[in-house]
Amino acid sequence: MKENIKKILKPESPYEYKDKKFVFTPFEEEIVSDSLDKIKTFFKNFQAFYDFLIYIISPQYPSRYFFLKKLLSKTKNKNEVILNLGSGYTDLRDDIINVDLIPYKPVDVVCDITQLPFKDNSVDQIINIAVLEHVPNPQAVISEIYRVLKPGGKLLCEIPFMQGFHASPYDFQRFTYEGIKVQFKDFKNLKIHANSPTGGMLWLLQEWIAMLLSFGIKPLHNLILIILMCLTFPIKFLDVILQKHPLSKNIASAFIFECEK
Numbered sequence: 001m002k003e004n005i006k007k008i009l010k011p012e013s014p015y016e017y018k019d020k021k022f023v024f025t026p027f028e029e030e031i032v033s034d035s036l037d038k039i040k041t042f043f044k045n046f047q048a049f050y051d052f053l054i055y056i057i058s059p060q061y062p063s064r065y066f067f068l069k070k071l072l073s074k075t076k077n078k079n080e081v082i083l084n085l086g087s088g089y090t091d092l093r094d095d096i097i098n099v100d101l102i103p104y105k106p107v108d109v110v111c112d113i114t115q116l117p118f119k120d121n122s123v124d125q126i127i128n129i130a131v132l133e134h135v136p137n138p139q140a141v142i143s144e145i146y147r148v149l150k151p152g153g154k155l156l157c158e159i160p161f162m163q164g165f166h167a168s169p170y171d172f173q174r175f176t177y178e179g180i181k182v183q184f185k186d187f188k189n190l191k192i193h194a195n196s197p198t199g200g201m202l203w204l205l206q207e208w209i210a211m212l213l214s215f216g217i218k219p220l221h222n223l224i225l226i227i228l229m230c231l232t233f234p235i236k237f238l239d240v241i242l243q244k245h246p247l248s249k250n251i252a253s254a255f256i257f258e259c260e261k
């Protein structure tokens, strides 16, 4: 893995090699300051348990799982360069290069993804799941993705729409269905899936009830949210049917899309 990463690094980018990670941006603990994000950051150390929370308990139908499964089976044993940008705690496969601002255990390259330390046209596939909302200037990330992808290289991306504020470590914006078409206009073969309209409704309802019952007490708000998620998550499985509705794009929890350079 280390040699593969070195092959695609821009020669002029200075880094420190520390704890098996190429560190371009030193991590500052204080950037994780939101209380719910602190709880999540702690649970991210237990990947299987956090996966269970995200795929089963969180208010979003787990289409992401199926998109990733398809990508992993299509790219298996192909010896391609694959980046997971904003990988967080996830470790999808040994040969996939994990890139994040925070040095979670599986992260290989610690950097800000608005300034990727990789060469132009050097990458076959990029995964970017639930990250662009956390970057103040997502256009910079989109340009960097375009720059480092080889011609014909592919992107799998997920961006939230009907989701409440969730810092990781910050949260700056949402994208609509039409907005994605504009932001990704330079890419070819854009296919957008409007994921989980029921999840979108549940997320906002849970936030609304927690706001109402917590009287401004943040730990109580977080506790109520977690209880509500545990009580209401089965409703999201209505999305097996509802996310096929053409209007689901108006209230989708997130958009998952694929495109090519």
Ligand SMILES: C[S@@+](CC[C@H](N)C(=O)[O-])C[C@H]1O[C@@H](n2cnc3c(N)ncnc32)[C@H](O)[C@@H]1O
Residues within 6 Å of the ligand: 085, 086, 087, 088, 089, 090, 099, 100, 101, 102, 111, 112, 113, 114, 128, 129, 130, 131, 134, 135, 168, 169
């Ligand atoms: C909501 S998490 C998503 C993690 C993972 N992609 C997943 O599917 O679970 C967002 C991730 O983006 C990372 N992130 C946010 N801003 C970033 C930036 N400017 N550069 C690199 N990573 C960033 C965060 O540290 C966090 O791990």
